[in-house]
Amino acid sequence: MKIFRVVCLVSIACALIFAQTSVAADSSFTWTGPYAGVHIGYGWGNGDTSFTPLPTAARFVNLAPQSMNPDPEGVLGGLQIGYNYQMGPWVIGLEADFSWTGIGGSRISSPIIQNDGTPFPGSGYLYANQEINWYGTLRPRFGYAVMPTLLLYGTGGLAYGDVGYSANTNFLPPGNVAYPTSFSKTKVGWTAGGGLEYALTRCWTVKAEYLYMDLGSESVIAAPQPDNPPFQVGNSFETTTHIINLGVNYKF
Numbered sequence: 001m002k003i004f005r006v007v008c009l010v011s012i013a014c015a016l017i018f019a020q021t022s023v024a025a026d027s028s029f030t031w032t033g034p035y036a037g038v039h040i041g042y043g044w045g046n047g048d049t050s051f052t053p054l055p056t057a058a059r060f061v062n063l064a065p066q067s068m069n070p071d072p073e074g075v076l077g078g079l080q081i082g083y084n085y086q087m088g089p090w091v092i093g094l095e096a097d098f099s100w101t102g103i104g105g106s107r108i109s110s111p112i113i114q115n116d117g118t119p120f121p122g123s124g125y126l127y128a129n130q131e132i133n134w135y136g137t138l139r140p141r142f143g144y145a146v147m148p149t150l151l152l153y154g155t156g157g158l159a160y161g162d163v164g165y166s167a168n169t170n171f172l173p174p175g176n177v178a179y180p181t182s183f184s185k186t187k188v189g190w191t192a193g194g195g196l197e198y199a200l201t202r203c204w205t206v207k208a209e210y211l212y213m214d215l216g217s218e219s220v221i222a223a224p225q226p227d228n229p230p231f232q233v234g235n236s237f238e239t240t241t242h243i244i245n246l247g248v249n250y251k252f
Helices: 002-021
Strands: 033-046 049-054 064-069 072-088 090-109 125-146 150-171 177-199 204-222 231-251
Touching: 033 064, 033 090, 033 204, 049 125, 049 150, 064 125, 072 125, 072 231, 125 177, 125 204, 125 231, 150 204, 150 231, 177 231
Parallel strands: none
Antiparallel strands: 033 072, 033 231, 049 064, 049 231, 072 090, 090 125, 125 150, 150 177, 177 204, 204 231
């Protein structure tokens, strides 16, 4: 899927070249007004997952503190609405969007590394998985019309999304104990980025946009199955994502 990321970057470069070389600039065009549209894109990011032996690493002899990254990535698509107001070459606005995504990834690490640095005997493993099911943003845009029909802008604001997390510390024979966890949660965070938008006509525009989204962290304590007191595994998950969007807007 990394080829999709390259295609998005090339598309942005082509859009910039097209906008800069176009002879269709209309000096009477204004960015002021409401708009709505659709977008498609690609996201990739960091899903760092930590495994912490409890109550302490010294007591939990068979597990050393460690982390792994399932490298979530995937396509996305959705809708956006907004409003712009132009003052000379300067444009300010507010945009809200919503995206359904296939951003996800998983990783398995085997064998399990013990607290003394040696591998746990047998075929035990650590497993981490993270998925962003959907997300939305609400953010102001601050732009400059370098040509009447070409807008360069920066943006940043609120981000929220539904994230699915799962992890497992599985001591297969000879251990026969596992520490699984799986849940989803709506997270709130922030996003920032920028892009360019080009007016094809008085009503239709196209855009290319980059966003960095941080939905924060989440922690949970996984209990053993079957019971094995007092031992537990603490899992912590990070969720940050790079997003490239290509979109079409209709300006009312």
